[in-house]
Amino acid sequence: MPIPVIMPKFEMSQETGQIVSWYKKEGDAVKKGEAIFSVETDKVTMDVESPGEGILAGITAKEGESVPVTTVIAYLLGQGESLPASGAVAAAPQPEPEKAPSGAAESKPAVISSGAATPVAQRMAVANDLDLSAVQGTGPNQTITKADVEAALAQRSEADGKVRATPAARRIAREEGVDLDQVAGSGPRGRVHEDDVQKFVSSAPQTTLQAQPATAVAASSDYEVVPLKGMRRTIADRMVASYQSAPHIMFTMSIDVSSLESLRKRMNEQAARRGEDKISMTALLTRAVAWTLLRHPRLNSTLNGEEIRQYKTANIGIAVALENGLIVPVVRNVENKGVAQIASEINDLAKRARDNRLTPAEVSGGTFTISNLGPFGIEQFTAILNAGQAGILAVGAVNKEVVVIDDEMVIRPIMRMTLSADHRTVDGAVAAQFMADLRSAMENPDLLLY
Numbered sequence: 001m002p003i004p005v006i007m008p009k010f011e012m013s014q015e016t017g018q019i020v021s022w023y024k025k026e027g028d029a030v031k032k033g034e035a036i037f038s039v040e041t042d043k044v045t046m047d048v049e050s051p052g053e054g055i056l057a058g059i060t061a062k063e064g065e066s067v068p069v070t071t072v073i074a075y076l077l078g079q080g081e082s083l084p085a086s087g088a089v090a091a092a093p094q095p096e097p098e099k100a101p102s103g104a105a106e107s108k109p110a111v112i113s114s115g116a117a118t119p120v121a122q123r124m125a126v127a128n129d130l131d132l133s134a135v136q137g138t139g140p141n142q143t144i145t146k147a148d149v150e151a152a153l154a155q156r157s158e159a160d161g162k163v164r165a166t167p168a169a170r171r172i173a174r175e176e177g178v179d180l181d182q183v184a185g186s187g188p189r190g191r192v193h194e195d196d197v198q199k200f201v202s203s204a205p206q207t208t209l210q211a212q213p214a215t216a217v218a219a220s221s222d223y224e225v226v227p228l229k230g231m232r233r234t235i236a237d238r239m240v241a242s243y244q245s246a247p248h249i250m251f252t253m254s255i256d257v258s259s260l261e262s263l264r265k266r267m268n269e270q271a272a273r274r275g276e277d278k279i280s281m282t283a284l285l286t287r288a289v290a291w292t293l294l295r296h297p298r299l300n301s302t303l304n305g306e307e308i309r310q311y312k313t314a315n316i317g318i319a320v321a322l323e324n325g326l327i328v329p330v331v332r333n334v335e336n337k338g339v340a341q342i343a344s345e346i347n348d349l350a351k352r353a354r355d356n357r358l359t360p361a362e363v364s365g366g367t368f369t370i371s372n373l374g375p376f377g378i379e380q381f382t383a384i385l386n387a388g389q390a391g392i393l394a395v396g397a398v399n400k401e402v403v404v405i406d407d408e409m410v411i412r413p414i415m416r417m418t419l420s421a422d423h424r425t426v427d428g429a430v431a432a433q434f435m436a437d438l439r440s441a442m443e444n445p446d447l448l449l450y
Helices: 119-127 146-157 167-176 194-203 230-245 258-274 281-293 339-354 428-443 445-449
Strands: 003-006 016-022 035-040 045-049 054-057 066-068 072-077 248-256 301-304 307-310 316-318 320-322 325-327 368-372 391-405 408-422
Touching: 119 146, 167 194, 230 325, 248 428, 258 281, 258 339, 258 408, 258 428, 258 445, 281 316, 281 339, 281 368, 281 391, 281 428, 281 445, 316 339, 320 339, 408 428, 428 445
Parallel strands: 316 368, 368 391
Antiparallel strands: 003 072, 016 035, 016 066, 035 045, 054 072, 248 408, 301 307, 320 325, 391 408
8 A cells, every 4th residue: 555755753842844855756766765855844954764665656745845744745656556535645643632630620622623733733722722713724734733823823912903914024014115904915814924015015006105214225126035944943033032031141261272282283193193083172172161061060051940950961062053054963971082082073963964964862962062163263252052051152263362471471372262151050150160170171181181
């Protein structure tokens, strides 16, 4: 019988996946385990392997389209088989709602329309007492998604008589001098979207637009609209949430890395003879940070609701810049690894990050983060905390500077580092001592042997 190809679920919180590209097209023969398409979640981009062998048929999800997880998006057909009579796409069965414990008050179930709703959408509807029978689903087979519920809740909260429009649509309307009453909305229940306003601007005569001030912004034809979605959207949401919820305190310190550079040179000479990866300054820094974190567990912690979790091992995230964003793969148990192994893992993770081959497990579970912009020539900067973590270290470039040692001026390689810490978790004195001990470890790398 036909084998369904579904949108996989990589993470517990994942609700949808966006099709990045199809490696096979309709009618192609596919072998089991062969990559047939790639998916982007809010964390990673991954290839999806074929669940069986057959002819790929009934593809319904296009490249760039977001699809609810567990939705059937194609089939693999054997010889003489045809697509199911109901069509190629079907929403996966939804789980039965959990029964309330004996003696507990029963929660009011969400009313479901003829189209299915994703589990997250159902939970949101129940929490907000929303009748899903009045919600138009935008997913395959009119499946109601989280975005549909959010849109419905936003519409419900708007005052009667006020034009229903997204915040982006209102902003564009203000910039272009458009009266939203004149714009036909394409969203559910006539909600005006950004595209609706832009289409109106491009097609409407100038006389229908309001007078613009002398300092009006550029017309829409003068710029390219890049959708804020996928990884870029996730970064935006998380950075805003982190910066707004965590009171950041910053500490900057200058480090003389003469001894560290000398050690690195000797290690790289040995690595070259053995044919191993070169040791980067980031690898040495990561080892020094792990050594310091175990002596200051308040910085090696996460804030989860009403509890602070202090970890006994250092799982350090290394920020990697991508073409369209940023990702933070995690090097685990750093305190138990040699510098050569740390360097090898960082190189491997960074390469696979740029090739979109990281797994969700490799970008989760970090207890501290390092962001090194030194290779870009940045001398000093501050970084926003990874949500929940107590600290992130912003590392600048190494530059030769004149410093005073024993009342004499000498030239030394200096690196500036800035620690951003969550003041809810860490006091100023604790953060300052962490930086002092980190400097000691970097200026006297022999300490890392203890």
